[in-house]
Amino acid sequence: MKAEIVAVGTELLLGQIVNSNAQYLSQELASLGIDVYFQTVVGDNTSRLKQAIQLAAGRADVLIFTGGLGPTQDDLTKDVVAEVLDRSLHIDRMAMDNIERFFKDRNVPMTENNRRQALSIDGATPLANETGLAVGNAIAEGGKSYILLPGPPNEMKPMFKQQVKPWIMQHVLTNESPIYSRMLKFAGIGESALETKLLDLIESQTDPTIAPYAKESEVTIRISTKANSQSAASSKLDVMEEQIASRLSEHFYANEDVPIEKTIVDMMTEQGLTVSCAESCTGGMLMQTITTIPGSATVFLGGIVCYSNAMKEKLLNVPHDLLEGENAPGAVSAETAKVLAEQVRMIVDTDFGLAVTGVAGPAYSERKPVGLVYIAISRRDGDTEVHELHLKGNRNTIRLRSTKTVLYHLWKQLKRNENQAGK
Amino acid sequence: MKAEIVAVGTELLLGQIVNSNAQYLSQELASLGIDVYFQTVVGDNTSRLKQAIQLAAGRADVLIFTGGLGPTQDDLTKDVVAEVLDRSLHIDRMAMDNIERFFKDRNVPMTENNRRQALSIDGATPLANETGLAVGNAIAEGGKSYILLPGPPNEMKPMFKQQVKPWIMQHVLTNESPIYSRMLKFAGIGESALETKLLDLIESQTDPTIAPYAKESEVTIRISTKANSQSAASSKLDVMEEQIASRLSEHFYANEDVPIEKTIVDMMTEQGLTVSCAESCTGGMLMQTITTIPGSATVFLGGIVCYSNAMKEKLLNVPHDLLEGENAPGAVSAETAKVLAEQVRMIVDTDFGLAVTGVAGPAYSERKPVGLVYIAISRRDGDTEVHELHLKGNRNTIRLRSTKTVLYHLWKQLKRNENQAGK
Structure with a gap:
């Protein structure tokens, strides 16, 4: 079983975006035991798209298209696939209802071109778009499968996971032992x-x-x-x-594909524990990360972003002498990290208090190097754990790694709780 | 002038890495006024690579290959391009010296397969690899150009910038205007x-x-x-x-490719203004977004994530009667958003206070629907602006759109300041 991924969009050929959809789909297809022999990117151009479709149909069994389902005149994928398959297009009623509801809810008049997003190829299985407006399509014809997905990853991924995977199991992988x-x-x-x-x-x-x-x-x-x-x-x-x-x-x-913050929220819910955060260089990323998880409100109560030294003093009671003065350890120090974690835990009244303070760059601060970060974990009736990190990368990478490192150490404490309870 | 980018590597087809080389090269070629009509990814397989080369040669003037120049038996690009062009390969002396020096400097014996990295196609311009071992090649034949680059971006990019660009200007773009x-x-x-x-x-x-x-x-x-x-x-x-x-x-x-938070940080710096945030459903995303911008510390001082009602009361002085009780507006209300924005502005002592409170889902809360979000902007010596939003999408999308909507309304206020100052 061979697949080809065809990404449609001039923005890819101009290098405005990276083809992360091809990576995602390649991984997913590999997990289904389907080999990807080619990935192709083609622009919003009828004749070249047609050429790409015919070529892919000649060398693959499953053709997966991403992009070109939007409302504009540039969005051609459905039109051209329909032409190659000699089929017509119709308005999918469910998709159209969804689009009309979208504009009605917002009290915004629907422009006529949005109707294009409800187009479906005759005989195709429509794939509902739960996070956007353009309907997807799946078609089986002459031993080949044509699957048309939207370009934005936040629309494409849920559509693939929830609708395309089962469709492939049913229509494509009928005789194979599933993987x-x-x-x-x-x-x-x-x-x-x-x-x-x-x-x-x-x-x-x-x-x-x-x-x-x-x-x-x-x-x-x-x-x-x-x-x-x-x-x-x-x-x-x-x-x-x-x-x-x-x-x-x-x-x-x-043993499932979840980020560590999901495991942490589950473990804390199970153990009946709560957490709060004090963030400097991560600027809210740690709390943002925890609160991506539905149900995090049970364990995460709140926290403070103390970006300036004045706020570290005012909101988190960091002693002035710790922050400023010739021999002061400064905002980026193990001492400050410790106070931040302990104070936020007491102020918000939680079982754990997490803190991050460091130099995310690009400029250094307090004459300390970019990538120097201190993280601290304070726990009720326990010692405060502090780690000094020396991280590489740009501003975003340093912030991300700081965030993930705090979460990793929190997970280790929760894991120890579990192991002790088990004994 | 048309180009095609051919990335060679099974790791791309398995989704183990994303094809960031194609994005980089597409941007560079666009800036030279060369149109990229197709990007292709093919695995480490002789016959499929040969097919991809012949196809690209039939539809493009400039063929740029990335990957497949390494030491292993899987690295086939030079062999197959040479075969298609009916040329032989030889060891490039400079490249071989570089490889031998590399192993000598490290006191590691050189394995025989490393000689493959010094192979050059007869008649090609060798492209020295300053950050790695595999030599690149540039060939002009029959009105077509074949450019072979290594796969690792840290080797490919400097080779392109320092050697391929001048080669293209000299051999390919002899008569054209740049874009x-x-x-x-x-x-x-x-x-x-x-x-x-x-x-x-x-x-x-x-x-x-x-x-x-x-x-x-x-x-x-x-x-x-x-x-x-x-x-x-x-x-x-x-x-x-x-x-x-x-x-x-x-x-x-x-009029440059920046997110709105960059424009906001620049405008606030220019206008000498500061901002703070109180976040409920966005859980830190608004502050995290502002602080992605280097230099944001000048304008963003800090803020509070008040995820629980208790924290809204304790840290932001929201009256208990507003939050709880039979006829209370509740945490998700225009009234609460207004208090949050005004209080955080006063507590952190900034010119603007931003607030977000809403239902990001997946579960509803306070019997209010998922997607109902209130945002507020309080300004020193001015009225507080409150907006009721009805957002679609999953939890992440609702949080992202809430964040971007607050930033949009803040930008409008800053823009009005600018316009007034200009008059």
């Missing part, structure tokens, strides 16, 4: 260090297969096996998970 | 509404060309023209910018 995968997630370790610890397994193992993927500050391992039933797959995956987990117990935080 | 572009940025308006306002311009205009594209809560228009000099281009682009800006003055915030 069962499990994602193992690790924090506080880099990809190459993790790979080194598993090298013998990775090299010798053919079933389940082991594939590591690195994201910023997280490493994922996908273990996959073909099997005739979920339970047959599960027992094979369980054995492999156990083997990997035992080598990386300090880092292995979940 | 000049400008990005115009808009907030508080959707892509289709914006396009409707500019439809006559977009449809009639061929020089400069006008291309809109949308990101989440931002719209960008790129205007481009070919010209013989920067100043000739600038005057054409100025006229077009003026025309577009006059139709969209309520939304046009920058």
Whole structure:
């Protein structure tokens, strides 16, 4: 089974955006056991798009298109796929209702071109767009599948996960043993260090297969096996998970594809604990990250962004002498991090108080180097843990790594709670 | 002049890495006035790579390859391009010296396969690799150019900038005018509404060309023209910018590719103003967004994430009667948003206080629907502006749109300051 990913959009050819959709879809198709032999990017141009479709249909079984479903005259994907398949287009009633409701809710008049987003190719399965307006399409014809998805990743990904995957299982992978995968997630370790610890397994193992993927500050391992039933797959995956987990117990935080903040919110809910944050250089990123998780309101109560020294004093009671003066440790110091964590925990009255203070750059401050960051975790009736970090990267990377590092150390404390409770 | 970018590497087809090289090269080629009509990704496979080369040679003048120049048996690009062009390979002496020196300096024995990285196609201009070992190649044959670059971006980019660009100017762009572009940025308006306002311009205009594209809560228009000099281009682009800006003055915030928070930080710095934030449903995202901008510390002093009602009372003095009780407006209300904005402004002592409170979902709260959000902007010696929003989308989208909407209304106030100062 071979697939080709065709991304449609002049903005890709101009380099205005990176083709992250191709990466996402390639990973997803790999997990279904479908080989991607080519990825193609083509602009908003009828004849070249037509050429790309015909070429892909000649060399792949599954054609996945992203982009070109929007309201403008440049959005051509449905028109051209319909032309190649010699089919017509019609307005999908459900999609049109969704679009009309969208404008009505906002009290904004709907411009006529928005009707284009409700177009569906005759005979296609319409794919509802839960986070946007353009309807997707899935078509099986002559042993080939044509799947049309919107370009914005926040519309494309949920549509793929919830609708395309089941459609592919039903219409494309009918005779194959399905592939069962499990994602193992690790924090506080880099990809190459993790790979080194598993090298013998990775090299010798053919079933389940082991594939590591690195994201910023997280490493994922996908273990996959073909099997005739979920339970047959599960027992094979369980054995492999156990083997990997035992080598990386300090880092292995979940056996599903969730960020560490999800695991933390779950563990704190389970343990009945609460948290608050005091942030300087991360400027709210830590709290923002925790509150991406639905249900985080149970464990996260609030916090303070103390960007200026005056606010560190006023809102978090950091002694002036700690912040300023010739021999003062300064805002970026272990001492200040400790006070911030302890104070925010007491002010918000939570079980844990987290703090981050550092130099995110691009300019240095307090004559301290970019990338020097202090994080602290204060806990009720316990010692305050402080770590000095020396991070590499640009402003955004340093802020992100600081955030993920605090979360990693909080997870370790919660894990210890769990282990102690278990004994 | 047409180019095609061919990325070679199975890791791209497995989704292990994103094709950021294609984005970089597309931008660079656009700035040289070379159109990219296709980007292709192909795996480390001789026959499919050969097919991709022949296809690209049939439809482009300039073929740029990235990847497949390394030491392993999987690295096939030079071998296959040489085969297609019916040429042989030889060891490039300079490249070989570089490789031998590398291993000698590290006191590591050089494995034999590293010699492959010094291979050069007969008749090619060798492109020295200053940050790695594999030598690049540039070949002109039969009116076509073949440029072979390494895959790692930190090797590819300097090689392109320092060696390929001059080679292209000399061998490819002997008679053409370069292209000049400008990005115009808009907030508080959707892509289709914006396009409707500019439809006559977009449809009639061929020089400069006008291309809109949308990101989440931002719209960008790129205007481009070919010209013989920067100043000739600038005057054409100025006229077009003026025309577009006059139709969209309520939304046009920058003539370079920056997010609105960058414009806000610049305007506030210029106007000598400061801001603080009180966030409920956005959980820190608003402050995190402002502080992504280097230099934001001058204008943003701090703020409070008041996720729980108790924190709204304790840290921001919201009266208990406003939050709880049978006929209380509740946490998600215009009244609460107003108090939050005014209180945080007074507590942090800033010129502006911003507040967001709403239901980001997935669960509703206070029997209010997901997507109902109140934002408020309090200003020193001025009235507090409150907006009721009805947003669509998932939790993340609602939080993002809330954030961007507050920033849009803050920008409008700053813009009014500017206009008044100008009078």
